[in-house]
Amino acid sequence: MTDSSASPRSTDAAILTHDLTRRFGRLRALDEVSAHVPRGAIYGLMGPNGAGKTTFVRVLLNLINPTSGSVTVLGHDVVKEPVKVRRRVGHVAALQPLWEWMTVRDFAGFMRGCYPRWNPEAVSTVLERIGIDQAATLGVLSRGQRAIVAIAVAVGHEPDLLILDEALTGLDPIARREVLRNVIDAMQAEGRTVLITGQDIADMERICDHVGFLVKGRLVLEATLDDLKARVKRIRVEHPSAGSGQVPGEGEVQVPAGAFQIERRPRETVFTVENYTPEMLVSYDGAGRRAVATDLSLEDIFIDLAQAHMGKTA
């Protein structure tokens, strides 16, 4: 769950939101989101469709204003100092349309004029590795190529925070790997922050060190990847004595508070917990029962959390 007990950590946070809420009419696209993205982190923000990921990113860039709550990016209040924030942030949206009448070089030149500093090598390195001709008009490039161009240009001003809003969608595996290697690894090596949103859990699991789960506008979990895997476990309680073929009642096998994805079968009860401790297993041992904790992949965690919280809020 959201770590609301933490003290303000604006100094070490690239992104810090507190009770961030954004409504569209009666719809709460973001619902009291308190997120903390540490500086230098590769942060993966996951969530099902319509969870509010893009809205969250747009608020970070002050493309839209929050309804309530506070947002600080790189130490700047995004509502009061949006230009300062955008000067230090690189942003690429999913299948970002570009000005198609420009050539790649024009586009890079235009963006270069918009920022106080610019590293042309950072741009050209990415483009050359993928093999994109800078004289080509953006309109003739494929969608994937345009996405590469957008990502390459987004790091031209050497941003302290790079936001990839489902920007890897549509990239072929080679291009994806090049981006991960040349852009994100470079950012990480230089201690800069990357916020990636999307649903490609495998990539997230490979590159992210921090993750957050956004479901129906609520940040239901935020942790480091290791911590997450240590905390979220699936527990299977075997109870062979119940041989009647009947599913045991809730009184016979009690699940801890906060458990979800609970499945009761004739011989076993399976559930997922967010705050796993080895002591949990001890409480189930005895009387012919045996409890086992299983590690979950990030994808499993994502699915379990999403289903659990969507079911709750539905």
Next chain:
Amino acid sequence: MRRVFAKEWHQGQMIALFGLLMGGLLTALWGIFTVAYVKDWIDQENVNGFCGAMFYIVPVMLAIFVGAGLFAAEVERGTMPLLLALPFSRRQVWLGKTVAGLALMLSAVAMTIVPGVIATRPALEEVSFWQFAPELALGSALLYFGALFWSTVLTSIVSAFLSAVATGIGLVVWGIVLMVLGGRLFGPPLLDVEVWALAAIPGLIAGSYFGFVRGEAFLGKRRWRMPLAVALAIYLVTMIVLGGLARWSTRYDRALVQKVNAAAVTGDGRAVSFLTYASPVRLTREAEVKLADRPTAGDRRVYSVVLDLNTGKELLVRRETDVATVSPDGEHAILLTEPRPLTWRGEASNWGWPIIEIWDLSRKRMTYRGVPTGPGASGTARVGGMQWSPDSKWLGITVPQWESNSMRVLFLGLDGRVALAINTAGWFLRGAGRDSWSFARGSDAVYALGRGGAVTQYELPGGGSHELWTIAAAGLDAEDWFTQDGSIAVSPNGRHVAVALTVNEQPAHQPRLGPAGRRSGVVRSLIAVFEPGAGGGTVIRFADELTRYRTLVWSGDSTTFYCVSTVGDEWGSARDRVAVWRVGQERAKLVTLPVRAMGAPEVVALADGRLIEEQWKQHWLIGKDGSATRVSGAAGKALTNTHIAGVDKQGRLIVEKWEGEERLVQGVPDAGLASYLAAVDVDNGQVTKVYP
């Protein structure tokens, strides 16, 4: 902002080039159709009209297209988030795009128009291109900002384009509605329809700005309420401010008084009444022409002013009245206002008659207001002329009767009641028949010229009448001669009545060829002088030379009368001729002024017993001995740019004087000149006093 501007400029260059292409195409088209062998089978007027129209339509369409694409195109193509994620504030982005759009629009318009103007200038002049150039520029600006607004609010170029077109049409319609309704409810409008339409521009700009900076329409959400509310609010404020400003600046004591019209000295010379136009801005010639074309529009007000010549102070200032006159004794002023239908105060219940205001100038109180009552004060009425009785008891109001080609004269008392209504002869196209009747010396009777050439005396009040004189006294048979037109003048001592008649020979067998009074046959002119009650009288003939535009004026000592006429038919070659007749003489002296006549002499007046005639801004002093002297001051400059208003009892000529460049356009002094009243000594032509 510079980067955004540069991007927009770069992106929109094709639009400017499109303008150039259209301009070139139209120019080429015009060129092709003016080639001799094509000219033979294509109507050149149609070509000129088409090219001229296209030179308007293309720039306007380009203006809308540029404006509509500024923001809606970014949303439609999905590039808005990219633009907004740049390190610029919303204000900078909005400014960059708006200024770039404006520059693009101007460039495109210029590129469309300039080649065409250079190549097809004669043709464009034929379609009055320049006359509408300001409207084109303002219309383009209005539509550009309209498109800009909708481009901010809507998410597609097409819808923004169509909405901008609808907005332009709607604003013009709204401007017309405002002008018409406003005029009917609150008097003549202060501002033209274009001004009301252009007043929307600040609102459209503000709506677009706040819609973009504060709103989120660019994300594809239909957030049009806030910008629309802002636009409407600003529009309302702008209208109130503009209307208030115009109203404030056209107050009589604040406005630039530019024209003094229909001024006349009355009574003992103590007061003068005139109409004046007050405007917040100096009117140009073009503006004046435009206002003349559309009398209900304009940023000016009309005031009737009664001025005390001795002190220079205004005795009475009334807004939006059409006619003002002061009684000879200077005690009363009567103001007439043409009816304005649907006036919410319900004053114009009788549409036919003007509202009459009778003012007591000594007490500065209005003693009567309303339509006149009594005999003859019904039906439709347009006042043709007015004349006070010498004792200031009655005001004779002449009303042309269009249907019967005659005049109705109503005699209005100071209580607003009509005491007597009579019909007289007179041709309404000249002077509205104001000379076809006259008060008798004692103001207790009226002499009126009937259509049969008879002069009848009517008692005032009461209306008892008897015939004084007929054309039989001149040896003409009333059966064969029909009075077409005539003037009548009573000598100041009341002993003589002068009658000038134009009669048509109308043999009994000849059919009538036109409406009453317009018959065929020989036209003759005669002047007769008789003593009321004595019958007969002296008939003076002038060999049918004085056939048109006669004006009769008696000298103050009743010994001489002057008859002004125009000789010759050709415009420009006609001459004014003045007949001077002294009581007792058999023949009159004829004086032909060496000035080309444009028609009727504009004004005649008497000064110290001498006639002053104004023609083509030259003033002639005609003595009793028939001598004619041109009135001019030192170096002949004193009486330039003047128009006679009247003569006061001290013999001073009161003139309306225009100051500025001296130029006449078809007899109308060039607009843009300030004018004022001045007193001129007729003997030396020097301006002796200027009235503010």
